[in-house]
Amino acid sequence: xxxxxxxxxxxxxxxxxxxxxxxxxxxxxxxxxxxxxxxxxxxxxxxxxxxxxxxxxxxxxxxxxxxxxxxxxxxxxxxxxxxxxxxxxxxxxxxxxxxxxxxxxxxxxxxxxxxxxxxxxxxxxxxxxxxxxxxxxxxxxxxxxxxxxxxxxxxxxxxxxxxxxxxxxxxxxxxxxxxxxxxxxxxxxxxxxxxxxx
Amino acid sequence: xxxxxxxxxxxxxxxxxxxxxxxxxxxxxxxxxxxxxxxxxxxxxxxxxxxxxxxxxxxxxxxxxxxxxxxxxxxxxxxxxxxxxxxxxxxxxxxxxxxxxxxxxxxxxxxxxxxxxxxxxxxxxxxxxxxxxxxxxxxxxxxxxxxxxxxxxxxxxxxxxxxxxxxxxxxxxxxxxxxxxxxxxx
Numbered sequence: 001x002x003x004x005x006x007x008x009x010x011x012x013x014x015x016x017x018x019x020x021x022x023x024x025x026x027x028x029x030x031x032x033x034x035x036x037x038x039x040x041x042x043x044x045x046x047x048x049x050x051x052x053x054x055x056x057x058x059x060x061x062x063x064x065x066x067x068x069x070x071x072x073x074x075x076x077x078x079x080x081x082x083x084x085x086x087x088x089x090x091x092x093x094x095x096x097x098x099x100x101x102x103x104x105x106x107x108x109x110x111x112x113x114x115x116x117x118x119x120x121x122x123x124x125x126x127x128x129x130x131x132x133x134x135x136x137x138x139x140x141x142x143x144x145x146x147x148x149x150x151x152x153x154x155x156x157x158x159x160x161x162x163x164x165x166x167x168x169x170x171x172x173x174x175x176x177x178x179x180x181x182x183x184x185x186x187x188x189x190x191x192x193x194x195x196x197x198x
Numbered sequence: 199x200x201x202x203x204x205x206x207x208x209x210x211x212x213x214x215x216x217x218x219x220x221x222x223x224x225x226x227x228x229x230x231x232x233x234x235x236x237x238x239x240x241x242x243x244x245x246x247x248x249x250x251x252x253x254x255x256x257x258x259x260x261x262x263x264x265x266x267x268x269x270x271x272x273x274x275x276x277x278x279x280x281x282x283x284x285x286x287x288x289x290x291x292x293x294x295x296x297x298x299x300x301x302x303x304x305x306x307x308x309x310x311x312x313x314x315x316x317x318x319x320x321x322x323x324x325x326x327x328x329x330x331x332x333x334x335x336x337x338x339x340x341x342x343x344x345x346x347x348x349x350x351x352x353x354x355x356x357x358x359x360x361x362x363x364x365x366x367x368x369x370x371x372x373x374x375x376x377x378x379x380x381x382x383x384x
Contacts (some may be wrong), residue, residue: 003274004284021285028289064286071291074355075345082351091346098344099286106274106284114273134207138216138266145220146277150227169369174376177250180217181381188213196209 003111012054012108017117024105028098037090044097047104054108064103065096072096115139137196141187152179211259214384218255218263219270222247222299226279241362242279248299249329249370252306253321254377254384261304268299294340295333302328310374322371329370330363 007013012020031043051061065072072092079088122132156176157166165171207215225243247267252260267277268288276283278296288296306328313320334356342352378384 002276004276005274024285067280067282068290075291075347078347078351079345087346095291095344099290102289103284103286106286109274111274118269118273129206131206134212135266138212138219138262139270141213141216142219142223142266142270145217146223149220149224153224170372173369173373177373177377178380180221181214181377181384184213184217185210188210191209191213 004106005110006054006056006060006107008055008108010054010108012050012104015108017105017109017114018121020105020109021117024101027101031094031098031101035090037086037093040090040093040097044093044100047097047100050104051100054104056104056107060107061100064107065099068095068099137191145184148183149176149180152176152183207259207262214255215259215263215266218247218251218260219266221250222264222267223270223277226277228279230279241359241365243366244279245299245302245329245333245363246366246370248303248333249306249325249366250374252303252328253310253325253370253374255303255307256311257304257307260307261300264300264303268296271296291341291344292337293344295337297340298333298336301336302332304328305332318371318375321375322367325370325374326364326367329367330360 027043031040034040034043048058048061051058072095075095076088076092079091119132119136122130122135126132153172153176156172156179159175160166160168160171163171222244225247228243230242248264251263254260255263271277271283272285272288274284278287287293306325309324309327310316310321313324316324334353338349338352338356341347341356342349345352
């Protein structure tokens with residue numbers, strides 16, 4: 001499965017997903033309760049050290065925050081202008097630490113392991129009417145539908161190009177949506193005819 | 199629309215939930231549209247999936263479709279536009295917007311089900327309420343919190359996105375209306 005996992009053998013990779021998530025959530029909460037700039041800077045350095053522990057290069061850590069660079073700059077500028085340099089530094093460092101920490105969980109955990117943990121956790125919600133088997137079915141169907149939708153979109157686009165309509169969003173979106181529903185109906189009939197009891 | 203009455207979900211409901219989760223992911227593969235040059239930020243088509251799920255599937259199934267989508271992003275699949283995903287994005291600056299998606303779809307679906315004979319304008323208003331008002335009501339306080347900024351400052355930043363969102367509301371309304379005509383008992 002295509003995921004954001006980065007393979008490795010470190011202690012962070014070997015930790016089970018449940019405790020890892022809880023630990024990350026607890027650290028993130030602590031990060032937001034804390035108001036001191038030196039402690040926040042220390043937390044950011046500690047997080048970067050954890051990337052080392054996980055055997056991930058600094059480049060990977062940078063890649064996690066790069067998409068947010070413009071918002072970091074914007075936040076820093078607004079805070080600096082209205083509240084001073086110290087708060088500006090605090091806010092941006094805290095945000096960087098939070099995102100790096102959360103991304104570290106994703107980088108060191110396989111999506112399939114995470115899904116297993118999630119489905120197991122859902123068994124606890126059975127009394128509330130949650131059926132983990134249905135959730136598993138929905139997950140596998142969704143992952144299968146993504147490439148199917150890509151194919152439908154390409155086909156519809158091509159067909160509308162012949163009519164000179166490829167630039168009209170509605171002329172592409174409408175037949176695509178109708179065909180997608182048609183496929184979903186067929187899949188649903190196929191599942192039922194094979195005796196799946198929902 | 200008796201699916202909200204029945205407690206369990208039929209196979210067909212599960213398949214539709216999966217389809218709209220996948221649709222939201224597939225919309226993220228489309229390149230962002232620049233429709234006003236550099237004056238406005240590019241719009242990603244992805245929240246169109248939120249609006250469609252609510253308007254087409256109704257409250258329960260629409261909300262669950264987006265919950266499934268956010269769950270798949272949370273476990274580390276790169277399904278958000280630009281190939282992003284994982285816990286970092288969900289807890290980051292735009293986390294509030296993303297985590298609100300299931301609720302947005304649910305609220306759109308709730309109004310659409312309650313007023314099943316709504317005309318196109320009303321349908322558009324429901325989509326705009328859930329897809330813009332509710333989404334911003336969750337996303338802006340979150341962004342203000344993680345950035346320690348005043349709400350009004352964040353609101354000023356987000357105003358630039360509203361025109362793009364309005365375009366998506368119009369699109370979602372037209373497609374949802376067409377789909378409901380083609381399949382009256384979805």
